[in-house]
Amino acid sequence: MALVNDHQRDEFRTELRSTVRSLLDHRGVVARVRDLIDDGAGFDALEAETNELGWPSIEIPEADGGLGEGFAAACVIVQELGRVLSPLPYFSSEVLGVGALLWAPEDLRQRWLPAIGSGETVATAALGDHAGIPGASSVFATQIGSGWRLDGEAGFVTDLPRADLVVVLARAQTEEPLLVLVPTDAVGVTVEPQPTVDPTRQLGRLRLDALRVAASEVVSREGAAVERLVNRAAVAIAVDSVGGAERVLEMTVQYLKERKQFGRAVGSFQALKHRCVDMFLKLEAARGAAEHAALVIDDASQATIAASTAKQTAADAYAEIAAEAIQMHGGIGYTWEHDLHLYLKRAKLNQALVGDSTWHLARIAELLAATLGGQP
Amino acid sequence: MSGVSLLPPPGGGASLNPPRTDALDALAAWRESVAQWFAEHTPANWRQRMRGAPEEEYFEFQRWWLEEQREIGFAAPHWAKEWGGGGYSLAEQIIIAEEAARAGAPRLELFFHGLFHTYATLLAAGTQDQRERYLPRVLEGEMWCQGFSEPNAGSDLAALRTRARREGESYLINGQKVWSSQAAHADYCLLLARTGPEGSGRKGISYFILDMHTPGLEVRPIKQLTGESEFCELFLDDVEIPAENLIGAENEGWGIALGTLSTERSVTLLEMVERLRVTVRRDLTATIATATGLTAAPTDVRWQNLAELHAETEVLGLLSQRVMQDLLDGSGGGAVASILKLYYSELLQRVGNFGLQVSGLEAQLVQPLTHGIRFESGDWMYDYLSAWGWTIGGGTNEIQRNLIAERVLGLPREPKVGK
Numbered sequence: 001m002a003l004v005n006d007h008q009r010d011e012f013r014t015e016l017r018s019t020v021r022s023l024l025d026h027r028g029v030v031a032r033v034r035d036l037i038d039d040g041a042g043f044d045a046l047e048a049e050t051n052e053l054g055w056p057s058i059e060i061p062e063a064d065g066g067l068g069e070g071f072a073a074a075c076v077i078v079q080e081l082g083r084v085l086s087p088l089p090y091f092s093s094e095v096l097g098v099g100a101l102l103w104a105p106e107d108l109r110q111r112w113l114p115a116i117g118s119g120e121t122v123a124t125a126a127l128g129d130h131a132g133i134p135g136a137s138s139v140f141a142t143q144i145g146s147g148w149r150l151d152g153e154a155g156f157v158t159d160l161p162r163a164d165l166v167v168v169l170a171r172a173q174t175e176e177p178l179l180v181l182v183p184t185d186a187v188g189v190t191v192e193p194q195p196t197v198d199p200t201r202q203l204g205r206l207r208l209d210a211l212r213v214a215a216s217e218v219v220s221r222e223g224a225a226v227e228r229l230v231n232r233a234a235v236a237i238a239v240d241s242v243g244g245a246e247r248v249l250e251m252t253v254q255y256l257k258e259r260k261q262f263g264r265a266v267g268s269f270q271a272l273k274h275r276c277v278d279m280f281l282k283l284e285a286a287r288g289a290a291e292h293a294a295l296v297i298d299d300a301s302q303a304t305i306a307a308s309t310a311k312q313t314a315a316d317a318y319a320e321i322a323a324e325a326i327q328m329h330g331g332i333g334y335t336w337e338h339d340l341h342l343y344l345k346r347a348k349l350n351q352a353l354v355g356d357s358t359w360h361l362a363r364i365a366e367l368l369a370a371t372l373g374g375q376p
Numbered sequence: 377m378s379g380v381s382l383l384p385p386p387g388g389g390a391s392l393n394p395p396r397t398d399a400l401d402a403l404a405a406w407r408e409s410v411a412q413w414f415a416e417h418t419p420a421n422w423r424q425r426m427r428g429a430p431e432e433e434y435f436e437f438q439r440w441w442l443e444e445q446r447e448i449g450f451a452a453p454h455w456a457k458e459w460g461g462g463g464y465s466l467a468e469q470i471i472i473a474e475e476a477a478r479a480g481a482p483r484l485e486l487f488f489h490g491l492f493h494t495y496a497t498l499l500a501a502g503t504q505d506q507r508e509r510y511l512p513r514v515l516e517g518e519m520w521c522q523g524f525s526e527p528n529a530g531s532d533l534a535a536l537r538t539r540a541r542r543e544g545e546s547y548l549i550n551g552q553k554v555w556s557s558q559a560a561h562a563d564y565c566l567l568l569a570r571t572g573p574e575g576s577g578r579k580g581i582s583y584f585i586l587d588m589h590t591p592g593l594e595v596r597p598i599k600q601l602t603g604e605s606e607f608c609e610l611f612l613d614d615v616e617i618p619a620e621n622l623i624g625a626e627n628e629g630w631g632i633a634l635g636t637l638s639t640e641r642s643v644t645l646l647e648m649v650e651r652l653r654v655t656v657r658r659d660l661t662a663t664i665a666t667a668t669g670l671t672a673a674p675t676d677v678r679w680q681n682l683a684e685l686h687a688e689t690e691v692l693g694l695l696s697q698r699v700m701q702d703l704l705d706g707s708g709g710g711a712v713a714s715i716l717k718l719y720y721s722e723l724l725q726r727v728g729n730f731g732l733q734v735s736g737l738e739a740q741l742v743q744p745l746t747h748g749i750r751f752e753s754g755d756w757m758y759d760y761l762s763a764w765g766w767t768i769g770g771g772t773n774e775i776q777r778n779l780i781a782e783r784v785l786g787l788p789r790e791p792k793v794g795k
Contacts, residue, residue, distance in 0.1 A: 134383075136382065137382055171382060226384075227384055230383065253785050253787065256787060257786070257787065257788065267787040268788040268790055270774075273778065273781035273782075274774065274777040274778075276781055276785055276787060277777040277780045280785060281718060281719055284695065285688070285692075285695065289690075289694065302389055309686075309687040309690055313687055313691055358680060361683035361687070362679070362680070364390070364683035364687060365679035365682060365683040366674050367389075371390050371657070371661065372661060
């Protein structure tokens with residue numbers, strides 16, 4: 001790849017970030033997350049606006065009506081959405097839905113990409129089992145004629161309550177993986193919301209009961225396709241975490257500059273300054289890991305280690321930074337009125353989504369052990 | 377992990393290799409020749425040879441390694457050719473540092489001050505006569521030390537009290553210095569002393585070259601917690617320094633001393649980062665494999681901790697690439713180097729601590745000291761103990777945190793205590 005293009009991409013992403021941020025700031029997203037909690041008021045107008053701008057189609061090739069950018073550009077949007085605690089189904093529809101279909105057979109691409117790209121169809125993916133462990137499926141696939149019968153369930157599927165289409169990871173009797181497209185209105189599909197403490201994401205449990213799907217609905221039967229999708233999901237959560245953590249640190253530094261006690265800004269006390277620097281170091285580490293992982297997502301030789309490193313580093317950093325921020329804000333940080341608890345709750349959910357740190361560290365450990373020619 | 381995973385067994389590498397910059401990409405072929413040079417010239421058994429070796433043998437070995445590298449310009453890659461250095465560009469210096477780290481080559485520890493501080497200081501503020509007189513001899517193996525810190529001037533260096541009084545064509549120095557590394561063997565010292573009145577702070581400090589063989593100078597080694605004596609105290613009692621050994625103008629030493637903590641030193645830090653990556657990937661992984669017998673699950677706490685340290689080390693690698701990019705762009709600020717130093721030094725400490733923890737009682741046994749391989753000797757107790765050298769030395773991490781809080785985050789300074 002020519003480096004000139006890299007620089008152009010870099011510049012493009014910088015511009016994209018500032019456009020996205022300015023739009024989201026003007027729409028006052030964080031403030032409206034509260035309306036969502038209080039009276040369920042939707043984000044329909046903002047969603048329509050961002051669909052109009054082509055956000056969900058950012059990775060879809062221009063030939064298919066999209067913007068033809070890469071995953072790193074999508075991650076810019078994901079990060080900015082994380083910064084404002086967005087409840088838009090972008091992670092589900094773009095990162096998972098578009099991500100699954102980009103490498104799908106041509107007819108599936110033709111059928112679904114334009115609809116997802118325009119926002120008309122909301123997609124998601126069920127890549128885990130009933131407990132949401134990535135890559136471990138509790139949906140069983142039985143071959144019937146040329147098609148399949150699916151039975152089982154998957155838990156903690158993001159945006160499932162409102163999704164039109166789910167990419168389901170199922171397990172055939174031969175133990176091979178199967179990624180299948182399932183419309184949520186099909187007979188044999190049950191969707192049950194799983195309300196979480198974090199009000200900004202909507203999770204749900206998917207039950208499939210003798211659901212019949214044609215062979216034409218199979219996206220992939222390759223383990224590598226599942227791994228790529230899990231990696232995309234992990235990196236996106238990492239990037240969302242960077243966005244949130246960045247905002248939380250800004251709020252904290254700002255507060256410490258303004259809040260005066262004992263005749264001086266509390267931010268001049270070394271005990272607090274040093275903790276801010278530790279938060280800053282965690283944020284910069286998370287940013288470095290997440291940006292790198294987004295750039296190498298299609299390079300199979302390093303995508304997995306980079307994705308797991310990023311997810312573990314960034315999700316933990318976000319949770320630690322948000323927790324510190326509440327302590328450092330004192331009483332006001334303990335109130336419902338302040339936004340910090342919303343960030344903390346999203347951070348804690350991010351830690352648990354798409355594999356917790358134990359899961360990702362085990363993945364790294366396996367790679368390290370493999371370099372010694374053994375298995376841990 | 378619960379259930380059967382449908383993910384394929386992990387493939388690919390275990391390290392993060394960020395896309396390189398134009399400047400480094402263009403040098404890919406040259407990098408290979410550097411790697412090959414180190415592969416051919418690094419004595420395979422040097423660690424074993426230096427394990428428990430007498431100090432004189434280590435000095436001999438360092439001088440040999442200096443000579444070996446001098447011809448190809450790797451002893452002083454950042455020095456201009458006219459002074460006998462390699463005359464390498466910054467990108468080339470970075471490559472040499474990285475490849476030396478990957479090859480596990482010894483560092484030129486004994487000559488560090490001469491190669492870095494003396495060169496940068498004399499080039500920036502020395503006279504042509506001073507450069508001609510001292511620089512060539514650094515590459516011949518003359519050793520330098522630094523006389524900055526004092527018992528009551530550590531983090532608050534500008535409070536230093538060692539006096540320099542002008543007497544005719546000389547200065548007479550009286551006072552005490554501490555934490556001078558290699559001073560017991562050094563030929564010269566870069567010395568800061570007060571020429572201004574008491575309380576003149578940064579504005580009354582001058583910078584001198586002190587011949588370590590001058591009468592009135594007493595050098596006492598300080599034994600460190602590792603058992604080594606890398607540092608010394610200097611006692612100066614009417615020590616005479618010829619006026620021609622003043623560097624720059626009188627009372628302008630502070631600016632010179634700060635200004636020469638230069639770009640080249642950042643390259644050293646990049647090298648240390650690269651060495652730590654190798655340590656974690658190779659030595660620490662092997663230690664865990666031995667401790668667990670490769671039978672434990674990847675959720676075993678030891679593999680988990682290893683994976684976490686690995687993640688942190690690789691992220692450190694990415695941060696150092698960013699610092700390097702800043703340096704190459706000419707935008708490397710002091711704060712970025714502070715961030716890297718903090719992150720590196722505390723991670724180094726955690727790696728040593730973990731290596732020690734998983735090595736059991738075996739690691740508590742007294743081991744012969746391996747010269748020249750501080751922080752990555754594989755003797756986890758020694759590496760663990762050495763790591764405070766990085767968290768305290770070169771401006772304590774607390775000072776670095778103040779610096780980042782004020783310069784990067786914009787937090788207010790601590791109010792001055794009234795006098």
